[in-house]
Amino acid sequence: MATKAKAFDLKAQPGFSAIARIAVVSLYLPIIILVVFSFNATSSLGVWGGFSFGWFVMAWHNDLIINAALFSLFLATVAGVFATIMATMAAIAMTRSDAYRGQTISYALINQPLIVPEIVTAISLLIVFAAVKSATGYSGTGYLVIAHTAFCIPFAYLPIRARLEGMDLNLETAAADLYADPWKTFVHVTLPRLGPGIVAGFMLAFVVSLDDVVITDLVKSGGQETLPTFMLGQIRRDMTPEVNAAATMLLIPSILLVTAVHLINRKK
Amino acid sequence: MSIATHVAPAADRKSAIQTIGLQKSYGSGAATFLALDDVSIDIAENEFFTLLGPSGCGKTTLLRLIAGFNFPTDGQILLHGKDIAPLPPFKRPINTVFQNYALFAHMSVAENIGFGMKMLGWPKEKITARVAEMLRLVRMEALAERRTSAISGGQQQRVALARALAPQPQVLLLDEPLSALDYKLRKEMQVELKRLQTETGITFVFVTHDQEEALAMSDRIAVMSKGKVLQVGNPREIYNAPVDRFVADFIGESNILEGRVLDDAGPGAFQVYVAGTTITAYGHATRGSAIQVLIRPEHVDVLDIATPNALPAEVENEVFVGSDTRLGLKLENGARFTVRLSNSPELDRQRTAGGRVWLRIHDRCARLLGAEHV
Numbered sequence: 001m002a003t004k005a006k007a008f009d010l011k012a013q014p015g016f017s018a019i020a021r022i023a024v025v026s027l028y029l030p031i032i033i034l035v036v037f038s039f040n041a042t043s044s045l046g047v048w049g050g051f052s053f054g055w056f057v058m059a060w061h062n063d064l065i066i067n068a069a070l071f072s073l074f075l076a077t078v079a080g081v082f083a084t085i086m087a088t089m090a091a092i093a094m095t096r097s098d099a100y101r102g103q104t105i106s107y108a109l110i111n112q113p114l115i116v117p118e119i120v121t122a123i124s125l126l127i128v129f130a131a132v133k134s135a136t137g138y139s140g141t142g143y144l145v146i147a148h149t150a151f152c153i154p155f156a157y158l159p160i161r162a163r164l165e166g167m168d169l170n171l172e173t174a175a176a177d178l179y180a181d182p183w184k185t186f187v188h189v190t191l192p193r194l195g196p197g198i199v200a201g202f203m204l205a206f207v208v209s210l211d212d213v214v215i216t217d218l219v220k221s222g223g224q225e226t227l228p229t230f231m232l233g234q235i236r237r238d239m240t241p242e243v244n245a246a247a248t249m250l251l252i253p254s255i256l257l258v259t260a261v262h263l264i265n266r267k268k
Numbered sequence: 269m270s271i272a273t274h275v276a277p278a279a280d281r282k283s284a285i286q287t288i289g290l291q292k293s294y295g296s297g298a299a300t301f302l303a304l305d306d307v308s309i310d311i312a313e314n315e316f317f318t319l320l321g322p323s324g325c326g327k328t329t330l331l332r333l334i335a336g337f338n339f340p341t342d343g344q345i346l347l348h349g350k351d352i353a354p355l356p357p358f359k360r361p362i363n364t365v366f367q368n369y370a371l372f373a374h375m376s377v378a379e380n381i382g383f384g385m386k387m388l389g390w391p392k393e394k395i396t397a398r399v400a401e402m403l404r405l406v407r408m409e410a411l412a413e414r415r416t417s418a419i420s421g422g423q424q425q426r427v428a429l430a431r432a433l434a435p436q437p438q439v440l441l442l443d444e445p446l447s448a449l450d451y452k453l454r455k456e457m458q459v460e461l462k463r464l465q466t467e468t469g470i471t472f473v474f475v476t477h478d479q480e481e482a483l484a485m486s487d488r489i490a491v492m493s494k495g496k497v498l499q500v501g502n503p504r505e506i507y508n509a510p511v512d513r514f515v516a517d518f519i520g521e522s523n524i525l526e527g528r529v530l531d532d533a534g535p536g537a538f539q540v541y542v543a544g545t546t547i548t549a550y551g552h553a554t555r556g557s558a559i560q561v562l563i564r565p566e567h568v569d570v571l572d573i574a575t576p577n578a579l580p581a582e583v584e585n586e587v588f589v590g591s592d593t594r595l596g597l598k599l600e601n602g603a604r605f606t607v608r609l610s611n612s613p614e615l616d617r618q619r620t621a622g623g624r625v626w627l628r629i630h631d632r633c634a635r636l637l638g639a640e641h642v
Contacts, residue, residue: 173337174370176357178384179435188383192374 035251038244045241055245065246068230072250075141075226076209079148080156083209084202086149087156088194092186095164096172111158113151121151122218129219139221147219148209155208156201159265163197164190196264203257211254281312282348284439284471285334290343292329292495303329305495307343311439311473312488316465318474320482321492322518327475330492331441334473336360347438358387363432364441368448369424371416377427378403378412384435402430405464422453429461433468440465442474446481458485479519483507491515507564509551513637516562523563523605524637529553538636543599545579547629551636560637565608567633570595570619571626578626581605583619595619597627 010016038056042049059065090110094103113121129143171193175185191198213228220229227250234243292304304326311317319327332338334345336357345353352360363384371380381402385395403409406426411419416427425445432440442461446454462485465472476482482489483503490500491514499511510516513524527542532555540549542561549561571578581597584604588611595607607627619625 168368168370170366170368170370171372173357174364174366174372175383175387176337177335177362177364178431179358179387180383181356181358184387188387189372 031251034244035248037241038248040241040244043240045239045244055241056249059242059245059249062242064225064230065227065242068225068227069246069249071224072210072226072228075144075148076206078145079152079209080202080206082145082149083152083205084156084160084198087153087201087205088160088198090153091157091161091164092190095161111154114154118151118214122215125150125215126218133221141224143219143221144216144224147215148212151212151215152205152209156205159200159204159261160194160197163194163200167193200261200264203261207254207257210250281315283310283346284313284315284348285309285311285473286344286346286349287330287334288344288346290330290333290345291341292326292333292338293341302495304333304340307495307497309490309497309500311471313471314469316462316472316474316485316487318476318482318486318489319492320476320479320489320518322477324494325492326495327477327492328443329495331364331443331473331475334439335362335364335441361435361437362439362441363435363437364443365428365432365445367443367445369428369445371424371427371431373415373417375416376413377408377416377419380416380427381430381434383431388435390435398434402434405433405467406430406460421448422457425449425457426460429464433464433470437470439471439473442472444475444477446476447478454481461485483519491518493518509635510562510637513560513562516635516637521565521606521608523565525561525563525599525603525605527559527561529555529557529559529636531555540634540636543579543601543603545577545600547577547579547634549634549636550632553636562635562637563605563629563633565594565606566610567630568607569628569630570607570609571628573626575626575628578628579605581625581627583621583623583625585621586619597625 037045037048039051039053040049041052041054087110090106094106125143125147129147133139133143167190171189172185175189176182180188211228212226213232216226217229217232220226225233227246231243231246287307287309290304290307291302294301294303307326307330319330321327329338333340333353336352336355336359340353343353344351347360347362372383375383378399382395382399385398390398399412400409403412406429408423408426408430411423416424419427425448428445445461446457449457458481461472461474474482474485483506486503488500488502489506491498491506491510493514499506499515501509506515507519510519516522516524525542527540527549530539530541530546533539533548536552537548537550538553538555539546540553540559540561547561549559553559574580579599581599583595584598585596587594587596591611593609593611595609597605597607599605605627
């Protein structure tokens, strides 16, 4: 590393620090402004009127916000668990089997939600679910769970696959040599070594589900609101810093989880 | 053979592992690679059996087939007479010590050793007792609760051994287990392995490319090259009577001379004309045929006067290497010849380059080699 840095140090290139500063400011300034105005004492979104926790208190007592937040957490947990289970199975199938026809294609298909524009996925799901809805009459949360699970899979898949690929295959061979059948090998050797990857995968899936707006907004039935779709609805009407306060609260679990994923991956 | 200590071949003992016409190929069509070609060996119970050969000779492939990690393309693998070729590794009472040890880093030393027995469903008290016994056997009692990442390479080696021996396998396979250790530790572990094998009475099948290691530890050795077994025998047979040029070259140092068979000279003995002189060589040959003769560097006396049946040679160089002196010589036909002489202070004398000497080969120490396997 040290010798590489000597040969070509990106940080020493002219303009590096200026570009870095502009990037950081333009990425984080809007978020900082949003957080700052959630503490505004007046109902203005642009003029500072003094410090207050008022909007947080108000949001906390707003049943609509609380219900939306709880629904978001429920959805993210369920979809995160489903996505993680499927991603784990897919990753094992693709890293622990002999090469087969269509292996590359399956990889591309699993990662499809990362590539296809979200609005396209959202509209296709809307059309399919509308047909199912009119055929069955079912309009529960099942659609949202399916939709969220689907687009969360690649986020859960990538860290799990990376972990599997970095694992010494000899360990599984050694387990088989020591009388562990494939299932026991998985439980006693692969899974414990895979644990951090699975946790990281689940956390990423959870955050992605928690933050989604576009697909949720198109797929949800009447009366179903996640925190993001509720906020989207709010700003179409009479917008107050209450939305800022809700957004600030939504930021906290996201930041915590992404930080945790980073720490887990670093600890290997 | 005239050599006294001779380990009986498998014939008059019970065999532990037998392979019959074992074949393993990779790929298909024109790209087919034959990793094992018609390998039939018979490994006796309680034997320390070594598969020896250069990298790519198929020795590890053979080990993996016995372990069940790969399956043969053709042929049988018998364990105490029963065909185990179709069984997966977890159904074979055979354990392996891996080259990189493959210890479970998320478990302690004791948990690693207990793993196989736990998978076999042994009762807890029995596992605990056996783990303690194994820790004693490999002298690791003090480190039972350590993580395997927190112990040295030599200690990891012992844990890998204990883990593989603990479930009392019928056969223990060792895949170059000493190659990652430094020279001194390797020597220690050679003695240690031999001790463990004698104490446990388990059949060891040991894979190595190190001929010295093979000679030092084995009851019998199978020398392999290009997927074939060239020779099976005890270390003395392999060293003293190699079947062909490959085995002769691979095991120990050798001088190999081109010659012609002149006449019979008693049972298994022939008058052979090499480098302008007639010597007596032992092996199988037909009169009049061209042949190769093997002479080990330490099986030669260097004389200063012309002697019948001694090969005349010219000294090219002399290297003092402590216990021995190595003489580089040139024979009358231009062939190079190396002699190794044991040193002692009263015998030590220097020879000048260009000096003339006569090489007298020790009785019965010139071997006829068969046609080389290609």
